[in-house]
Amino acid sequence: MRIEDLTLDEKLTLLCGRDNWTTETCGGKVPEVRVSDGPHGLRCVVSVENGREITADATAMPSLSVVANGWNKRAAYEQGGTIADDCVDHNVDVLLAPGVNIKKTPLCGRNFEYFSEDPYLAGTLAGQYIEGVQSRGVGACLKHFCANNVESDRSWQSSEVDERTLNEIYLKPFEIALGAKPWTVMCAYNPINGVYASENKKLLTHVLRDKFGFDGLVMSDWWAVHNGYKAVRAGLNLRMPHDDENFAVLKEAYEKGYLTDEQINESVSRVLALAEKADRSEKSGKTSKEQRHLNAVKIAEEGIVLLKNEGGILPAAGKKIAVSGVFAGAPAIGGGGSSTVQTAYKIPHLADAISSITGEKVERSMGVCENVFVTAKLAYSQAYNADLCVVVVGDGTAKVSEGCDRDTLKLRPEQENFIIELSKYNKNIVVVIESGSAVDVSAFEPYAKAIIFAGFAGEGVNEALARIITGRVCPSGKLAETFPYALEDTYMGNYTGDGLTVDYGEGVFVGYRYYERYGIAVRYPFGFGLSYAKFEYSDLKIEKTGDTDFVVFYTVKNVSKVDGKEVSQVYVRDIIAMVARPVKELKGYSKDLIKAGEEKRVSVKLDFSSFAYYSVSLDKWLVENGDFEILVGSSSRDVKLSGKVRIELPDDEQPSQI
Numbered sequence: 310m311r312i313e314d315l316t317l318d319e320k321l322t323l324l325c326g327r328d329n330w331t332t333e334t335c336g337g338k339v340p341e342v343r344v345s346d347g348p349h350g351l352r353c354v355v356s357v358e359n360g361r362e363i364t365a366d367a368t369a370m371p372s373l374s375v376v377a378n379g380w381n382k383r384a385a386y387e388q389g390g391t392i393a394d395d396c397v398d399h400n401v402d403v404l405l406a407p408g409v410n411i412k413k414t415p416l417c418g419r420n421f422e423y424f425s426e427d428p429y430l431a432g433t434l435a436g437q438y439i440e441g442v443q444s445r446g447v448g449a450c451l452k453h454f455c456a457n458n459v460e461s462d463r464s465w466q467s468s469e470v471d472e473r474t475l476n477e478i479y480l481k482p483f484e485i486a487l488g489a490k491p492w493t494v495m496c497a498y499n500p501i502n503g504v505y506a507s508e509n510k511k512l513l514t515h516v517l518r519d520k521f522g523f524d525g526l527v528m529s530d531w532w533a534v535h536n537g538y539k540a541v542r543a544g545l546n547l548r549m550p551h552d553d554e555n556f557a558v559l560k561e562a563y564e565k566g567y568l569t570d571e572q573i574n575e576s577v578s579r580v581l582a583l584a585e586k587a588d589r590s591e592k593s594g595k596t597s598k599e600q601r602h603l604n605a606v607k608i609a610e611e612g613i614v615l616l617k618n619e620g621g622i623l624p625a626a627g628k629k630i631a632v633s634g635v636f637a638g639a640p641a642i643g644g645g646g647s648s649t650v651q652t653a654y655k656i657p658h659l660a661d662a663i664s665s666i667t668g669e670k671v672e673r674s675m676g677v678c679e680n681v682f683v684t685a686k687l688a689y690s691q692a693y694n695a696d697l698c699v700v701v702v703g704d705g706t707a708k709v710s711e712g713c714d715r716d717t718l719k720l721r722p723e724q725e726n727f728i729i730e731l732s733k734y735n736k737n738i739v740v741v742i743e744s745g746s747a748v749d750v751s752a753f754e755p756y757a758k759a760i761i762f763a764g765f766a767g768e769g770v771n772e773a774l775a776r777i778i779t780g781r782v783c784p785s786g787k788l789a790e791t792f793p794y795a796l797e798d799t800y801m802g803n804y805t806g807d808g809l810t811v812d813y814g815e816g817v818f819v820g821y822r823y824y825e826r827y828g829i830a831v832r833y834p835f836g837f838g839l840s841y842a843k844f845e846y847s848d849l850k851i852e853k854t855g856d857t858d859f860v861v862f863y864t865v866k867n868v869s870k871v872d873g874k875e876v877s878q879v880y881v882r883d884i885i886a887m888v889a890r891p892v893k894e895l896k897g898y899s900k901d902l903i904k905a906g907e908e909k910r911v912s913v914k915l916d917f918s919s920f921a922y923y924s925v926s927l928d929k930w931l932v933e934n935g936d937f938e939i940l941v942g943s944s945s946r947d948v949k950l951s952g953k954v955r956i957e958l959p960d961d962e963q964p965s966q967i
């Protein structure tokens with residue numbers, strides 16, 4: 310369909326969407342585009358009954374925070390591809406995922422839907438996810454553009470963020486992920502520095518298109534548009550969902566000269582291009598429904614993090630195990646809101662999943678359900694008669710959801726007390742936490758010999774946990790967000806905005822960047838996770854391949870008797886800069902399977918972006934001449950190897966230094 314063959318009215322209807330999930334077709338002249346959520350599985354609305362949307366069954370994959378805790382690029386790709394296979398089955402053209410918003414505060418209710426507090430980790434994994442989705446001929450939607458980092462009052466609280474922080478932290482994951490060429494980008498609800506994302510021409514046009522080179526379609530978040538014609542003028546191409554008044558608003562604006570033919574045609578051409586692309590795209594799934602479930606288990610295994618294992622209590626092979634806690638039988642597989650997935654899979658009780666591996670009977674009890682002890686005496690007696698007791702706790706969808714933020718990092722007191730009570734009957738307590746973001750474990754940590762952070766790990770969570778607990782698979786997850794000792798240690802504390810604005814005063818010092826700059830101890834650092842295996846690092850070599858290009862080589866050896874995967878991380882430190890810079894920043898990582906007794910030579914490439922900061926004065930990315938330290942670690946706070954490089958660029962490109 311050529312734009313010249315459309316009337317003005319037809320053009321304007323194309324900018325309005327047709328209903329909640331499809332675009333306008335102008336009487337069949339333009340192919341329909343069907344979009345559906347979400348990042349953790351397909352939420353495809355197949356009918357509406359009494360005003361309630363009925364969705365199709367789909368595979369409930371792990372949440373993106375669990376994918377990120379896996380640090381596995383291939384797994385991120387497979388997550389996207391697996392969900393896209395469900396999209397193919399339901400003829401969905403665009404999957405509204407992934408979200409890459411940075412975890413600015415652990416209180417954010419949507420942290421489970423996002424990857425990390427670090428822009429490089431978030432952007433690189435999101436890029437793989439997008440490639441996985443689009444490998445099936447389904448489009449992806451990179452969201453929520455941008456600086457949407459709390460849920461409280463998200464529709465009007467303005468993110469007050471300075472230019473350098475915006476570029477280095479909040480735009481950076483989008484910039485990296487756009488390398489995978491998503492078909493679409495979704496704008497956020499919130500204003501940024503006083504202008505709504507849906508009307509923010511600087512971000513939607515000057516940054517997203519002129520600077521980042523995005524050439525796909527920009528759609529709004531649902532009901533995120535406050536003025537239809539101002540949105541079109543700013544570069545928002547498609548308002549979603551359909552809003553009855555929008556056509557009249559656009560028509561009147563055109564008649565008054567507020568909206569030009571050129572501005573209308575710019576958006577119409579994006580809608581037509583998406584419709585043509587979706588129509589021409591050969592959609593083809595690559596996995597059966599059974600394989601999709603197995604992928605859910607495998608990706609959960611990659612992202613489940615062993616945080617404590619005192620005395621090597623795990624793996625629990627050959628031990629008599631008791632399992633307690635409501636989530637053991639009805640796991641928190643995802644958070645609330647648009648990312649929910651309805652799965653038809655009958656998730657096995659954790660006790661049954663363990664028993665099916667060990668062949669031994671595994672006792673089970675509810676323990677605490679909501680805020681009452683349901684089977685306290687049974688739980689205590691089972692614990693008393695077992696070698697080891699696994700108790701599953703966490704925040705379900707009632708507390709962690711889109712549209713609201715948490716007000717504490719702690720679990721409910723009755724859950725904390727349950728763990729403490731259980732430990733009176735059995736010292737070998739293994740706590741499994743199913744929450745959407747960092748948890749303050751201080752109340753029960755001393756009473757737990759082992760702590761496993763499962764996050765919201767999808768329909769395969771209990772099979773994955775059983776394989777880890779019994780040692781069939783070695784845990785390899787590492788935290789993609791810091792776990793502070795307490796909320797008071799975070800920059801924001803219990804602040805999630807004042808109802809009008811959200812302060813970004815910490816600047817680029819977000820997450821580990823903040824705790825390290827101010828020397829704040831943390832419970833579990835960014836990049837931390839234990840294994841049943843033991844890895845040693847050696848033989849660091851750094852090869853210079855260009856003015857700001859290097860290859861970092863190092864050896865990781867598995868000195869244990871257990872095959873395992875190790876996530877090695879490469880950080881860069883700018884020794885002396887003319888601006889305040891983080892102590893270190895993640896600029897590379899590798900997850901490698903290393904068999905018992907074997908070793909792997911790992912290489913990680915660094916380039917200009919590994920050393921640069923955003924210079925507001927020069928309005929560009931700048932690498933200052935000088936010395937940099939390259940740090941190789943098994944976590945952000947466990948540096949194993951370090952080396953130095955010097956960068957000397959032509960002086961005329963450099964601002965004078967001190």
Ligand code: GLC
Pocket residue numbers: 346405452530531647
């Ligand atoms: C929601 C979410 C967005 C989702 C959209 C459609 O409010 O913010 O992530 O894709 O609306 O459900």
